[in-house]
Amino acid sequence: MLKLIGVRRGLPHEVGLGLLTLLLLALVTIAFPRFLVIDNLKSLVDDTALLIMLAVGEMFVLLTRGVDLSVAANAALTGMVVALFNAHYPGAGILPVLVIAIVMGAALGLFNGLLVWKVRIPSIVVTLGTLSVYRGCVYLVSGGAWVNSGQMSPFFLSFVRFPILGISVLSWIGLLVAVLAWLFLRYTVSGRNLYAAGNNPNAAGYAGIDVGRMQCLAFVLSGAIAGLAGYLWVARFAVAYTDVASGFELQVIAACVIGGVSITGGVGGVVGVVIGGLFLGIIKNALPVVGISPFFQMAVSGFVITVAVILNAGSYRKNHGRKILERAEASS
Template sequence: MRKVSRLKPLPHEAGLGLLTLALLALVTLLFPQFLAPDNVKSLLDDTALLIMMAVGEMFVLLTRGVDLSVAANAALTGMVVAQFNAAHPQAGVVPVLLIALAMGAGLGLFNGLLVWRLRLPSIVVTLGTLSIYRGCVYLVSGGAWVNSGQMSPAFLDFVRLPVLGLSMLSWIGFGTAGLGWLFLRYSNAGRNLYAAGNNPEAAAYAGIDVGRMQCLAFLLSGTISGLAGYLWTARFGVAYTDVASGFELQVIAACVIGGVSITGGVGGIAGVVLGGLFLGIIKTALPVVGISPFFQLAVSGLVITVAVILNSTVQRKTHGRKILEPAEAAS
């Protein structure tokens, strides 16, 4: 029986990479100044924040959870470190970084414990803590802003420190993605996150505490969000109640576009990075093209919807090929 040759579909990361390059080429063709060095550096800085928070969100999604409080965590942590710096400008950046990491970790751990110990749905827990953390920003600040004039030069300049042509912010953002890749690929805990989300029952039989893995994922997500809170505040030079409001949707979108399954157990850091870059190019290009801000949210929503449909279609086809491959080989 003659075999029919079929072209194998591109891996998701490769397809998304080509799509991102095509989008970049189209925007550059229409507006050559889009690739001006200053514009590229600004794009990378904005995208770095999105990518690092998406990496944290990915850990949670891998365990069949979702963290809606990442942006609120960043806003609360950013306000606290800004107030600390305003009160103690001579302390330097190191205490600020430690406070951001510790506070972000604490807020993430609170989410994780509620999900793990009380067996509550993560979407319900983080929807509640999103509002709690946002409210705490107002309580901590009394509704007042902390502006760049109240922040020390060291606090503001750290994220702009140039290293090999890129800012420290970009290095931290993409470095977070690199550390996330190493964690998922080479650590037992990273592999257990995949197992816990791919088949929780089998993982439990194998001795993996699925609840503990979910708690770890929330802890990691919170830690990264806390760090992003300081970086965000220092980059834009302001801390207020609505910092990063709604940004959690873009974070989840970067994960979904990057191929992370919302049903758990599937996804990779490379896809998340590409998803963040894809969204970053769109966000930067829409104002240049002249699209009204009122339509930008609709365009982003359309991109997310299409990505979800494509991901679910690819996953179904992949499962089907795995079932049919032995039969085709036998023939």
């Protein structure tokens, strides 16, 4: 007799995290009603949009059992390049800027991806290296100088701020990226194959899915999004310099992990990542409102991240049963 399948199914991670996020929002609002004023929310969404975009890109890489530490450096380099482009060709309009940002980001991602796919270097080593290289290149292309708002054209700066239905273009782009990523992962063959490749590389091989190619694709997507985010970042803060978004890659990975993306691949989704990003964003924006010194922000978010990864690891263990003799990861 075939065993009856288990009937108990826990709530999806996204629901629990979403409720927690709402609870957090509610608590902060009850204590400090002025947190929920429109201006504050707008800036929260703007701040979080960048984090969410980068985290969605990072998620692609995590899904295929890799990690991309170079996203922030990629954003800084691309941001600097488009800022310099704008300074030299102030009349070029927004379209070339967006194209350059996306193409260049994708190219930087492709470089990572090819090293992982063709040369078979572990992704953490590759991106540890390119993190330094890309960051150093920002200095090389800029000569160490800052590109200030004075050197940027009005369209370059105002594009991200332009409100549509009361919400800035920056936030709309963040939303668009998340929606496209969701559609891509849900409805395209490549998107589904990303999950399959990360979930069981061995079985993926049998099903004719090239795992290395999928990893490379993930890096290209992550790079393209990072490039776009680079322009948005530089335009939003109206300045480009070498240390833009320095260390931000860790927050990006944290948003993914909190959002339920498994570091061991194949599990996670856009919805979770978006909520994970919002969760971190709310904490970051609520602290000053609640009256906690900005210097406590990092400690609190560090604490939250640490707790979240413990819980995430716990639920992972529960789902996968206790494995005493964990199999060594099959090298694909």
